Amino acid sequence: MVVSGKAQQAASSVIGTEVSRAALLLGLLLLAIAQPAAAEVRAEWVINQINQKNASLPPALRTEKYGLMSESTFAFFRATNHIYWTDYGASPLLSAFGGPTTRVWLQGDAHCDNVSALLTNQNAVVFDLDDFDETLIADYQLDLWRLAISILLAIQENGGLPQKTQEQMIDALSSSYLSTLRSYRDNANELITTYSVRTTPSFLSDWMAQLAEQTHLRVLKKATTVASGKRMFDFDRPGVQSVSPSVQQALQAAMPAYQATLTGRLRQIPNYFRIKDVAQKVKGGMGSLGVSRYFVLIEGVSSSQDDDRILDIKAQSTPAGWQSMDSVLRDQLSAMISGDHAMRVVLGYRAMGYRADEHLGTLSAMGERYFVRERTPVRNSFELNNIVNSQRALPLVQQWGAVLATSHARADQDSSPLIPYDFEKEILAKVATERQRLAFLARVRQIAFFYAKQVSEDYRAFKEWQTSRAQIAGKE
Secondary structure, eight states: OOSHHHHHHHHHTTOOSOHHHHHHHHHHHHHHHTSHHHHHHHHHHHHHHHHHHTTTSOHHHHHHHHHHHTTOHHHHHHHTHHHHHHHHTTOGGGGGGOOTTSEEEEOSSOOGGGEEEEEOTTSOEEEEEOOOTTOEEEETHHHHHHHHHHHHHHHHHTTOOOHHHHHHHHHHHHHHHHHHHHHTTTSOGGGTOOOOTTTSOHHHHHHHHHHHTOOHHHHHHHHEEEETTEEEEOTTSTTEEEOOHHHHHHHHHHHHHHHTTOOSSGGGSTTTTOEEEEEEEOOOOGGGTTSOEEEEEEOTTSSOTTSOEEEEEEEOOOOTTGGGSOHHHHHHHHHHHTTOHHHHHHHHHHHHSSSOOTTOEEEEETTEEEEEEEOOSOEEEOOGGGGGOTTTHHHHHHHHHHHHHHHHHHTSTTTOTTOOSOHHHHHHHHTOSHHHHHHHHHHHHHHHHHHHHHHHHHHHHHHHHHHHHHHHHHHO
């Protein structure tokens, strides 16, 4: 971190586990970024980081992405995960409640919109982590902090709440995280626990019950059409375009190797993965711009046109936190995946998820490595305007904390040979007393409020830079 890193180092020397010292850290951090000269240096660094990250995008796509990033502070935060990891990936602030045995598989880009209603491989709707493009193994606090920061930014975007209420919400997130881990001590319940219609607050369960009514056929009807008795993609719909025969042939040739990466029963079904049509995705969110991505229509369990499936095939590269990983652990993971970051995504997804999609696998074609998942009828994040609803706010953040803790607890020795310890025991040993618990809550709270403010300032600098660029272009 360019500016606040010095403040972190200075603060870490005086911070113990007492709540009063945690409050002092927040004061030091805020003091560091209040200096005009330092703020100017930070702003210049942020713009350089963003331009370096997006340098490979064609100019038109880069302009489009910058436009999307300019829409809100929350959108900017989502698009700058690489800055977050530079700021905190190796921060000394992790040491108070972290260490070599608190590393676990992370979502890697934890924020409110990446906790979604998903469909398990048994067609059950659950509330769980989603979008594992950035998954890796690192300290658990990096997921928790980023999720907490996103809550404050989501509150800001949706009209705001009193400071005290926001503090209570961040504490509710952290408390739920710890209490959920505590419920898994000396048992393996994390492997069977889900958050479903039966086990979530009524507003979430009602929402998930509605989603459960959606069918695979509905997905097919939204994206495809039937002509001359054969289902194919509907290219009159926005966001997709047809591909050349050579692309379809390359993907078909890659299917047997993809099937070999699967772990379920699907690869045993004859003709299940026969390709019927291919579409290239040309529009999407900020994370998909400039990334090779295809939708592949496959035969499914029978020759019926109504039980076809759609695979979502997305190219993968190194995650934002890759260089922040412990070097030994990074080398071990790299060797395990043979440098294939699509396989990294598969391993992280399987480790953290519950009864994950049986279509999860990797595919190599046209010089790129792709992560494969099914395009399902259920994959939705909860509307974030609920975060300022007085009846829903606290139960919602508590649910997010429970989901994150459960995913982390699943992803230790239970699921990965790279993590030879019981994650929840290691964390709970660091917050064994009430004083330690309160200090832990204070640490998450201070990081969340400090960095939410920092993101707002970074966003303002980005917007000013965008305005300046537009003015210069207008004069030329």
